[in-house]
Amino acid sequence: MAGEPQADCLFCKIVAGIIPATVVQETETTFAFRDINPQAPMHVLVIPRVHYPDAGSLAAAEPTIAADVLSVAAQIAADEKVDDYGYRIVFNTGTGAGQTVFHAHAHVLGGRGLEWPPG
Ligand code: 5GP
Ligand code: ZN
Secondary structure: OOEOOOOOOHHHHHHHOOOOOOEEEEOOOEEEEEOOOOOOOEEEEEEEOOEOOOHHHHHHHOHHHHHHHHHHHHHHHHHOOOOOOOOEEEOOOOHHHOOOOOOOOEEEEEOOOOOOOOO
């Protein structure tokens, strides 16, 4: 069924507590934790508890949960005090864009200057 946990998915295992993570915030629909290989002083991943392979498929199937991911991302940026300067929310989609984990996730990056356009 769409959205069901996938046995071979790293982020489903993190949501289930099978693989440990440094948890930042949990809600009924989302789970946020620090990236294991941070690309900025603040680098948090916000994921939906349900499994969809990318942000677009999540938004098409579960628009309210997609909005929850964005709200939590903004809330964490505020909590971590990177919102005044500015921060970035990134959804890599597809291998060519650098996606390596095929469970929808928002990267929330802040705490340093962020170049535009991104690489
Ligand atoms: P993507 O490359 O798919 O956009 O992002 C996947 C992210 O997951 C990467 O930034 C990578 O560092 C992070 N990541 C991969 N494995 C783990 C893990 O086991 N724990 C945590 N906390 N992050 C991970
Ligand atoms: Zn998953």
